[in-house]
Amino acid sequence: xxxxVLIVGAGPAGLTAAAELRRLGVPRVLVADREAxxxxxxxxxxxxxxxxxxxxxxxxxxxxxxxxxxxAARVGAELRTGCTVTxxxxxxxxxxxxxxxxxxxxxxxPGAVLLATGCxxxxxxxxxxxxxxxxxxxxxxELQQRVYLGGERLEGLxxxxxxxxxxxxxxxxxxxxxxxxxxxxxxxxxxxxxxAFRLGAALRWGVPVWTxxxxxxxxxxxxxxxxxxxxxxAGGKTRTVACDWLVFTGDWIPDHVLARSxxxxxxxxxxxxxxxxxLATSVPGVFAAxxxxxxxxxxxxxxxxxxxxxxxxxxxxxxxxxxxxxxxxVTAESPLRWISPNLVGADRVAPSLGRFIxxxxxxxxxxxxxxxxxxxxxxxxxxxxxxxxxPVYLRASWLTRVDPGGGPVRVGVELPPAGSLCxxxxxxxxxxxxxxxxxxxxxxxxxxxxxxRVAAGAAGARRPDPPGRRRAGQACGA
Amino acid sequence: MIWDVAIIGxxxxxxxxxxxxxxxxxxxxxxxxxxxxxxxxxxANTAILHTGFDATPGTLESRLxxxxxxxxxxxxxxxxxxxxxxxxxxxxxxxxxxxSLDAIAGKSRANxxxxxxxVSVAEVYEREPSLGPGAAGGLWIPDEWVIxxxxxxxxxxxxxxxxxxxxxxxxxxxGVSAAGDGGFELAVAPGAGPVRCRFAVNAAGLAxxxxxxxxxxxxxxxxxxxGELIVFDKLARPLLSSIILPVPTTRTKGVLVAPTVFGxxxxxxxxxxxxxxxxxxxxxxxxxxxxxxxxxxxxxxEQEEVTATYAGLRAATEHADYQVAAHEQYVRxxxxxxxxxxxxxxxxxxxxxxLGEAGLPLKPRPAGExxxxxxxxLGEAGPRPYQEAERIAADPAYGEIACHxxxxxxxxxxxxxxxxxxxxxxxxxxxxxxxxxxxxxxxxCGAAVSALFxxxxxxxxxxxxxxxxxxx
Numbered sequence: 001x002x003x004x005v006l007i008v009g010a011g012p013a014g015l016t017a018a019a020e021l022r023r024l025g026v027p028r029v030l031v032a033d034r035e036a037x038x039x040x041x042x043x044x045x046x047x048x049x050x051x052x053x054x055x056x057x058x059x060x061x062x063x064x065x066x067x068x069x070x071x072a073a074r075v076g077a078e079l080r081t082g083c084t085v086t087x088x089x090x091x092x093x094x095x096x097x098x099x100x101x102x103x104x105x106x107x108x109x110p111g112a113v114l115l116a117t118g119c120x121x122x123x124x125x126x127x128x129x130x131x132x133x134x135x136x137x138x139x140x141x142e143l144q145q146r147v148y149l150g151g152e153r154l155e156g157l158x159x160x161x162x163x164x165x166x167x168x169x170x171x172x173x174x175x176x177x178x179x180x181x182x183x184x185x186x187x188x189x190x191x192x193x194x195x196a197f198r199l200g201a202a203l204r205w206g207v208p209v210w211t212x213x214x215x216x217x218x219x220x221x222x223x224x225x226x227x228x229x230x231x232x233x234a235g236g237k238t239r240t241v242a243c244d245w246l247v248f249t250g251d252w253i254p255d256h257v258l259a260r261s262x263x264x265x266x267x268x269x270x271x272x273x274x275x276x277x278x279l280a281t282s283v284p285g286v287f288a289a290x291x292x293x294x295x296x297x298x299x300x301x302x303x304x305x306x307x308x309x310x311x312x313x314x315x316x317x318x319x320x321x322x323x324x325x326x327x328x329x330v331t332a333e334s335p336l337r338w339i340s341p342n343l344v345g346a347d348r349v350a351p352s353l354g355r356f357i358x359x360x361x362x363x364x365x366x367x368x369x370x371x372x373x374x375x376x377x378x379x380x381x382x383x384x385x386x387x388x389x390x391p392v393y394l395r396a397s398w399l400t401r402v403d404p405g406g407g408p409v410r411v412g413v414e415l416p417p418a419g420s421l422c423x424x425x426x427x428x429x430x431x432x433x434x435x436x437x438x439x440x441x442x443x444x445x446x447x448x449x450x451x452x453r454v455a456a457g458a459a460g461a462r463r464p465d466p467p468g469r470r471r472a473g474q475a476c477g478a
Numbered sequence: 479m480i481w482d483v484a485i486i487g488x489x490x491x492x493x494x495x496x497x498x499x500x501x502x503x504x505x506x507x508x509x510x511x512x513x514x515x516x517x518x519x520x521x522a523n524t525a526i527l528h529t530g531f532d533a534t535p536g537t538l539e540s541r542l543x544x545x546x547x548x549x550x551x552x553x554x555x556x557x558x559x560x561x562x563x564x565x566x567x568x569x570x571x572x573x574x575x576x577x578s579l580d581a582i583a584g585k586s587r588a589n590x591x592x593x594x595x596x597v598s599v600a601e602v603y604e605r606e607p608s609l610g611p612g613a614a615g616g617l618w619i620p621d622e623w624v625i626x627x628x629x630x631x632x633x634x635x636x637x638x639x640x641x642x643x644x645x646x647x648x649x650x651x652x653g654v655s656a657a658g659d660g661g662f663e664l665a666v667a668p669g670a671g672p673v674r675c676r677f678a679v680n681a682a683g684l685a686x687x688x689x690x691x692x693x694x695x696x697x698x699x700x701x702x703x704x705g706e707l708i709v710f711d712k713l714a715r716p717l718l719s720s721i722i723l724p725v726p727t728t729r730t731k732g733v734l735v736a737p738t739v740f741g742x743x744x745x746x747x748x749x750x751x752x753x754x755x756x757x758x759x760x761x762x763x764x765x766x767x768x769x770x771x772x773x774x775x776x777x778x779x780e781q782e783e784v785t786a787t788y789a790g791l792r793a794a795t796e797h798a799d800y801q802v803a804a805h806e807q808y809v810r811x812x813x814x815x816x817x818x819x820x821x822x823x824x825x826x827x828x829x830x831x832x833l834g835e836a837g838l839p840l841k842p843r844p845a846g847e848x849x850x851x852x853x854x855x856l857g858e859a860g861p862r863p864y865q866e867a868e869r870i871a872a873d874p875a876y877g878e879i880a881c882h883x884x885x886x887x888x889x890x891x892x893x894x895x896x897x898x899x900x901x902x903x904x905x906x907x908x909x910x911x912x913x914x915x916x917x918x919x920x921x922x923c924g925a926a927v928s929a930l931f932x933x934x935x936x937x938x939x940x941x942x943x944x945x946x947x948x949x950x
Contacts, residue, residue, distance in 0.1 A: 034882055035922075084879045086864065102874035105867045123919035125709075125786045130760040133788060135904070138924065145925035152925070216762065223905075253783070257883075257917075260713055 011040020013290025039065020119295030134220025156244030269338025516631030522790025546824030560857025705747025741858030883916020
């Protein structure tokens, strides 16, 4: 089997890239996905809010997944599902991939490869939560597949770990499946999703958020989950909470297995493959897009990342020889956790949507991002608010000022000047932070009856910025 | 029905005894309280195929580990159970520990294992370049290997069942009374009538002292010693090539880092005496102690993701040696602490001998009535079904990967469901196939694998034969 481009993963990024590559005239585009159906995570996210920024309408997850798959197939991309890429050899001269499926083991030699393998939530074991190992402990991903794809009922009491957008999505799924959510638990001192989500959850199901708290022990009885110990991180007090289901949400990690085992350089921050603004990895001809390089953004952001990659891949295929110029690393400094993309090439191509994506480890108000290279300030952002787990966007207008022969570009945080009075309206996202949840969640909650009144208004006020245009009247001092 | 022998306990020791006795013209029953074989200490250990180099010379343990080790190596080869010949590097981290290495090597020779040799600090780092700084010397033990621990009990039980042994799962012995002819009547729960037998073997592991008292014994008490372990992501596997052992103390073999045949890296165990025989919970203190030890031994581990954590209980007693003895028509097999997996076949042979001396007639069955089963290969070193083009061509279900992290196919899950001892639950399915044991812990495949488990669309038997026929 032959292909000009092999795309690994038929989620929003992979499918959008496939359609765009065909539109740009690349003849043979093959998309391989190991699941039985294309679409990625949206397949099992049955709420609305998908497609806002890439398809300019609002769809449910499954409808969005179908729309993307249909769009790719319609323009002639070949979609292979139930097909796992079990090996990838990429050394710069040629790539070769091994595809395993019910029809056997095949080798493909594509002209370029796009890795779009997405991300997943860290499970309980990876978070080192001690205790028994009973049935009833899961992630949102498993929960949603069991409920929405498997039609399972989960009755009893549930506790959710995490208070990100996806955590509220888990709450909706649990309610749909028949469980009653006791609380959402977060180690942070406040929740990280929109106030409207929390209010919606509180209004509809009376679900409280327990802040500064952690699940510190899991207790089973006869092999099933019976209770968990919740510790108040401020006072150190513990209490036992009876529950039948414990759902670990968020805490995303890119599915980087194929990238890492084929020898691509990884970024220490994102833990996905290191990519430049053209989404090229450390191996010429191998690109990466979507939540593999920024875990986790909303599905539409992942899709647009796929479209950006497709355009760069088309240029790569058309070019006589790939550029061998060294690339300048871009690093995020504490309290920032990571930045994506994390390299700048000599051509200084603008990234997807003209901006970099960052994550913070701490809550901060009035934080300015400062971009420096070799001590020189390339840019400063307006003051913005940092919330762990929520995206921070940084316009890439400073790219032209990067010295291609210089040292690493460092992005850090500058604290507000003492005595700053600028505190009004800071509960809103800023600097282009758009609405829309994480990949597994909706952009708004209009589908949920109870949440509707609250959320619809909030979503209206938080319509995303079109690329390149900044929202007026939101930034402090604007 | 009066059984010739009732074996109480279906762990690796009990199943090995059942398998051994299945070679004779006997009617045997194997009673296991849990819903599967090998669910106690046998499933939660370090999965090392020991040489017995560090046993106490002259003990029964020393002898049975040496014998069992030889037998299990051969048996694993015959049945296709995954083994990796990793060897072990025992590392001394202080001058004092380095000074004890000669004594350890001497003890090894006294145990009959002569493959051990001392290695220089340079060779230590040559063998394990990722090792943390500060090694002061080492010993190389080439015959310490790693093995698939789950398939061992299952293979023994499968062989026994195929040769006519009756396996009764979910059957707990609650009392013993004497019957005529020196035999016993075992009361069992739940519900069913008593089990009559002429000879009884107590291989009840963590409950062996309780069962022993039912038979009138009072020679020992089980003092469970908990061991917590951490399993690291397969991506950590290149960090080491052999088992890395510490210098043992009198109490424990210490915290080791070892490859697993499944392609992961194992760190552990802790050693903590606990009162509760069912307490297999991990603890914050145990896990953080292990991580600290791991950081010193193999600093690269710190960057790697944890795939699983678990704890097992060693069935230790107040005595240093195994507690294996016959009393008329009753044989107790207890105190098999952490070497049971390696010693199992040696113990079984020894127990059969004791039963013979006690008057059990041991008439061998004709050859062919008992045959070693071929087990599904669960290792990472050899080809797995998804890597075998011919197998997929013959049966496409082996090309349909259901569990992505562990690359378990729908065909393997189907085979496990149709096997001689089918899994009673998802955990039992995990131990037979590795499904859902990977880094995502069922994020991707939990729903799909559960659906396969719950579905009856799979042919009940003979699936593989049918598949092979089709491929011709």
